[in-house]
Amino acid sequence: AQSVTQLGSHVSVSEGALVLLRCNYSSSVPPYLFWYVQYPNQGLQLLLKYTTGATLVKGINGFEAEFKKSETSFHLTKPSAHMSDAAEYFCAVSNQAGTALIFGKGTTLSVSS
Amino acid sequence: ETGVTQTPRHLVMGMTNKKSLKCEQHLGHNAMYWYKQSAKKPLELMFVYNFKEQTENNSVPSRFSPECPNSSHLFLHLHTLQPEDSALYLCASSQGSASGGMVETQYFGPGTRLLVL
Numbered sequence: 001a002q003s004v005t006q007l008g009s010h011v012s013v014s015e016g017a018l019v020l021l022r023c024n025y026s027s028s029v030p031p032y033l034f035w036y037v038q039y040p041n042q043g044l045q046l047l048l049k050y051t052t053g054a055t056l057v058k059g060i061n062g063f064e065a066e067f068k069k070s071e072t073s074f075h076l077t078k079p080s081a082h083m084s085d086a087a088e089y090f091c092a093v094s095n096q097a098g099t100a101l102i103f104g105k106g107t108t109l110s111v112s113s
Numbered sequence: 114e115t116g117v118t119q120t121p122r123h124l125v126m127g128m129t130n131k132k133s134l135k136c137e138q139h140l141g142h143n144a145m146y147w148y149k150q151s152a153k154k155p156l157e158l159m160f161v162y163n164f165k166e167q168t169e170n171n172s173v174p175s176r177f178s179p180e181c182p183n184s185s186h187l188f189l190h191l192h193t194l195q196p197e198d199s200a201l202y203l204c205a206s207s208q209g210s211a212s213g214g215m216v217e218t219q220y221f222g223p224g225t226r227l228l229v230l
Contacts, residue, residue, distance in 0.1 A: 004155075034218075043117070043203055043221030044156075090156065100146065100169055101219060103156040 023091030136204030143209030
């Protein structure tokens, strides 16, 4: 069965520092992988997704993620954190039937000045 | 109105009440979803509708009853809920597929914050 593990429920960085949010998945079929962001009192917004093709995926707000099949990972990075990046981030993988997404527990990113 | 909207945004109900959550999407999509988001737990998929047909029911208790009258509207009818049902209920939509496979971007509404007393 498909599953997602996000390492670290809370990550704190300083403004301008590198952001690294970790996501590992298990999937019995070639996965489709997603990162979503949730700001307080809002729904989830897509940051980026990997389906096929290039393994380095660029998303909105300067975020990118790299699909590494050998490591079953899809970590999210941003070279320089901004205060507005403070939010909760969710990694997701498609289910086996390709009909829905399975989400990780989320990682809360805090950014200090 | 654009995107996915949900009403009400907040709801407090007793365990004997009956209430309904409403979701509307203005994106021309054909698939709609209900998720439950509880503190410290992953988002839980509850129901999926594709072209108005329910394609997933993720072992949800019968006190939750979905309804999808058309591709733009999705309801979640609630009755005799328990305090542990208190959560944020998120609706999402995606393009959908007549063949059933529909792993594409899902667009989420802001959610309904439900408190069951």
